[in-house]
Amino acid sequence: MRAMDKNKAQKVRRAVGLTLMYLFMTLLAVILLFPYMFMLLRSLMLDSQVMLYPVELWPEPFSFTAYVTLFTANNYFGYFLQTAKVVVFNLIAIPLSASFVAYGFSKYRFRGKRFFFSLMMATMMLPGVVVQIPLYVLFNDFGWLDSLLPLTIPNLFGGGAIYVFLIRQYMIGIPKELEEAAKIDGANPLVRYFSITLPLCMPVLTFIMVTVFNANWSDFYTPLLYLSKEGTETLAYAIFKDSLYKFVTPDKANLKMAAGVFMSVFPAVLFLVFQKQLIEGISTSALKG
């Protein structure tokens, strides 16, 4: 009897503990998701409601006016297109050029390999601010300002040390036999890279593409440096600029929020679709790096 009681008490204690645990976790989730909801709800308000104090949380009535204003009175579709151009280019360019370089580092022996590899790793530690001013001058001399070239062309050259590193790690793990067979068949290095090794790297490339998407999608700083002409702004930069200069009065808060919702939807969806690859990729990059 006593043993049963003890067992029961333990069960009850566990159930209570579990419930508390779930309550706590839900509370945390609510706290972490609240800003989302706040943004979403306030983006659906009319400007006459959004400017009210004390702040209201529930839209009364629900209205899509803010979104309409974003795409009609403001050029948010144009900003979106600009971002899309950058993102699409980099989504192709970075994985390709990074894997190209990584292939060299992982499959070939050559003089200076260690040197160049450590050079590359060193650039990872380099703060971007040190090079930003001369790069600005350089791009100005090229006549690249106010175009998307500074945001895209540099990515053709390796695409970033961290990506090269990740792909190299992955390629080292690919069995040599496949390569050897192709070599015997007389395939040259470019063919071997493109048709044999590259397709095998898809998992790591997927992770890199998702990361590249997020990085380019949310970058407001680089466009801030290089794009000042009206109509060339990318989405992130436009939100930055508008929240500082255009949507400043309290009655325009709904526009800010609507722009935020519009901008967050894409990365959020992407995350939900690719969460497995993303989380795995992050873990490996952190643990191996």
Place this chain on the structure above:
Amino acid sequence: MRIKTDKGVSGGGKVNAFLAFLKKEWRMSWAGWMFISPLVIGIAVFTAYPMVQSLIYSFYNYDGGRLFEFNGIANFRYMFGLDFEEVAKVFGNTFLYGIISVPLNLCLSYLLAVLVNQKIHAVKAFRVFYYLPVVIPGVVSGVIWSQIMDPSSQGVLNLFLGKFGIPPSGFFATAPTALASAIVMNLWGLGGGMVLWLAALKNIPAGLYEAARIDGAGVFRRFFFITVPLSTPMIFYNLVTGIIGAMQTNNTMVFASDGGRGPKDSLYFIAVKIYNEAFIAKDFGYASALAWVLFIVIAVLTAVTFLTSKWVYTGDE
């Protein structure tokens, strides 16, 4: 070719040997060189060249336009002289932010990871919820949080805190609270650290815990003698990237008043100052000097972290 070798035997031999050496080198290395050539060009054009240039600029009075005259160490003298108060302030802010933010994130995200590492139902959904804020672009989170942390006593967070009798705060709008608010806001991205910890925890053999439990080790002992030592590579990685990242924080430009300075310069970070000096005040020379000082600071910090990294478990021992 043959005629040439006939003419001068000894000299030609050297040349030939050298040519042969080149040929051998070429045969061995050409493919590798080809594959890494984009990277090498990229580093040369977009990293090495600009780095040297910015070092040169830092000794010039350069406005990004026509004015480009050598002025010796005047930029540095100004930095450590007249402008020192502000320079010290921005570096101080940046350090303070980094020193609090990086370890705080590391600790809290560990707790979060432990929470979602339990084998209970629906835990995966919670992982997704906790990670979701991380994918929100920085600009957007800046915009959201400056709304939530409305300095008015009628703002949403102040109203909420008021329910618990906490007096309204000025958040980003008053100097004493601004930096703390930025640190709290940064906690929204805790999910990023959580994922890293999850991976680290997964890498720890479950047998170790079992053995420790049998030996009677409590939660804390298990944490300090198993979890922490075996997670040191992750902690180390986080420290290094965290330091480099924190020193370059510029997202305050989104929500800090007065062009990213905040009230009484309380949110003024070094990266923002460099931007302001270069692209607002048009002093490329002084901005480059500041950038180089920042670079040296970061290099020293990273080097110190690496040199004192004996505590990192490498798996070889």
Place this chain on the structure above:
Amino acid sequence: MKKTLVALLLAFATFVSVFSMIGCSRKETFENPGNDYEANVDMTDEDYQQTATLTVGVTADPYETELIEAVAEGFKLLFPNVTIETVRISGTDYVSEVDKRVNADNVPDIIYTSESESFSFISSEYFLNLAPYIEAETVNNADYEKQFVPEAWKMGQESYDGDQYFIPRSSDRVVTHLNTKYTDAAIAYWNEKHPSEALPTDIIKNGWTWDDFMDVCAALREYFDSQGWTVSKGRYLVDHTFTWAPIMFSLLKSNNATISDGKNFTLDNEGTIKTAEMIREMIEKGYIGHTATGGANYENGNGAMLFHSSSAIAKYKGYIGEDYDIVTFPIINGDLGVFGFGVPGYGIFAGIDETKRDLAWQFLNYIISYEGQEYLAKAGMKTPSVREDLQDYNTASWGEGYRDLNLEATVWEPERNYSETFFLSYPASKKQILVNTISSFINEVMTYTGTEVGSLKPEYTIASCIEECVKNLNKYIAK
């Protein structure tokens, strides 16, 4: 195999060229001749018949393009084979857009500027010193000092010493833009509620004082509140841009403030404090918001008044319609009161092709000729001409279409026109940063949070703002 060789050669070439660039200093895209050049103002028949194209860089505002196109029409009568081409220089910051063009070696022959932008252009040596041309014209009996409103003319000079860097085209004065729907209703409302303190119905007239203005604001505040348009709903009365140089310096000047005695910065004086107190009084009474622009949303018909340049009358008439009118800026301190004043104009790019230099001068000189000014006016220039003989808006063309407005406000008591003289003794290269520092001072004064957000403690006492500002001025001037 061949391809890889080419790739490697390319890599090598890039390496070499890149590192050889390191040694080079910045390239000079052009040479500024200073005043050491031949100025030829006597045009022969052959000159009049020459075929050439002059490019004129203007801001993105379509109005600027229209003005140049209109003048070009008249210019064609003199030089039938000369084409005037406008180049729109668009971007968030006009000055840096011009900088970019200079670096990219793509600069128009003539560049639009306003006096505030000219500091940067002059210190970067983009502008040709026009003194030789003016001298040559003077030999031909021109008298620029007499022909032009002196306050306007001088602003094309860096330190008022005769070295003319740009030619002012028109003069803009800060005026009060009104939405009479609100002001009329507010005065009526006030007079009904407070018959003993009734305001005269014509209180808003040219030459009204700052006290009158504050009385009207008090009436407006009561009226707005009675309509439910309270401060807590973000309804303020006045939009102002007090941080904009022409307004900010006229406030300081009117209050008899000083900034510098030529050697030291003397911001800590009664005049500055009074200016700061004036602004804070408006904030505390809920007339303006904490934002840099006032927050009244005049443009969309929510605000009652706006302090801004008279050049904007066409724009605001379009927004406000029937109820729109203007009146002079309120006079502060009686005879000391001044009105902020600025001039847009054009300078010749110092690196212009020498063969076109004389022609460019001809064009500038034409813009400020009687005919040129009338062409500008017909194209929609609403602001007073810089010419003394075109000041009367009843006979000149510049007021056309807007005669129903109180145009007198734009020329009333011209001796009160004032442009910044505080930094006259400082070089152009320092002026911009000094002006910006005063702007941030005014901004700090306004950042003080008074009644609206009761929980905040004012960290920005006027004394601390002044102290901060003087510190910064000293810092920047020594840089």
